[in-house]
Amino acid sequence: MTLGDPDSRNGGRAAAAMAVLAGLALACTVAPLMADGSVIRRHDADPVVAALLDGRGSLSFALLAGLLGAALGLGWAIAASALGQRAERRMMDAANRLLALPLILLVPLAAGLAGGGVGLLAATVAAATAPAVAALAHAELRALMRREFLTAARAAGLSEGTILRRHLIPNARRPLLAAGALALPRALAAESFASLLGLGLPAPVGSWGGSVGLAARLGDGLALAPPALLLAVALWGLCAFAEGLRR
Template sequence: MHGPAGTDSHWRDGPWQKAGQRLTAHRPAAAGLTVLAALMLAVATGLVAGGGPVGAALAAGHQSLTFALFSGLGGAALGLLWGAAAVALGERAERAMMAPAIALTGLPLALVLPLAGGLLGPERGLAPMAVVTALIAAPAVAVIARDELRALLRREFLSAAQAAGLTGGRRLRRHILPNAVLPLAAAAWTALPRALMTESLASLLGLGLPEGVTGWGTAIGAAVRAGDAVALAGPALLLALTLWALHGVGDGMRLAFSTAAGGHQ
């Protein structure tokens, strides 16, 4: 038997199961998850087998996906902290902290990475480029996280919990955190396609991953300059397919998880 609404059972079952069902029922998200799983397996297999245009495209995918994962995780963490701190510090601090985030989301931030790559020069390392990519992804995550937290704090069950005399710590543990985890996870996911697209664009221009590290963007740029359609097809198709899958899963997460957050208390 499930516990009452707003208890620790939120961490184990109920809304979590419903959110998962909504996510897998969303066709683009289900297809995206399938594509990403198949891609991970193909990249792992390609690293072992190697050889040929397909093996080269899969090896480049390993570099791009690894970079996007680590820089995306950094951007997601920074964005979540940014949005959560803005909400926690009150309305005046929120306005001051979120104004630059909102302004930055309207700018073509993807162009910042190739600019940074040009300034750092050919000896640029992976770590500085990953930090810049994380900073590029963070503002959009912060805005979405702030919106999700604000919507959650306006829900009636939190007012009822406060009226019932629950302390701030108990409200946070029993109501806010269980209800916030899923929508914030959906917000964090948006950093991954942003990081991959930013790195690929910069590498396409020769200003992304360092020399000796070949990602999809690097492979596409080299194939275009060489006029090699065969070498171009693999990385271009895999990059487009991965971005489509990431966006499909992200859309499904926002739909499923925001519904779940609104449905349990």
């Protein structure tokens, strides 16, 4: 039942992913201490330290936009489930239609048209990740609503409010968390993609995607490898974490 469930391989992977992510976040946080305490200028620094410095921007943005996207998607799914059959069908049709579009292109497009800004970027990334979260969360909620133990609770004469409080919410917590966690790797990928094109996080904030893009333009293989590698590790970690929560 817990994250470190020994009998489930997925649980073990989620724990490993959590450890990797925690290590990555810690390394990014203490990276300024590694840069000799002097003024941090990324292009002078050791490429690994520079990539770790970039990680602060990428990871914190992914967290911000991912949480926003998760909240939006979960709100969408819960509203759809609560509003009755017709609204539910309309809202989830919309989510599934949006899911088929390459929404990730929206991020550099909005940044290019409206000219950058962390707020705008976070909003578009959240909007781009929300439909996937909504679709998954809604599927989980629907499956939960059909479970037999809810019928058993009704047979015990419990009121709908009590069933919601005592059975529905405790059972929905984990699948909804897992659906929400799906937004984190998506947000990181969307931001990195936009930054790669030079339309992502604004200049003072470093980002892995931006560094990869810059190094590729300069043809500097040594500078390209660390951010690309860290980005890959972070994406794997976030995906494995979300998967592990789903079990």
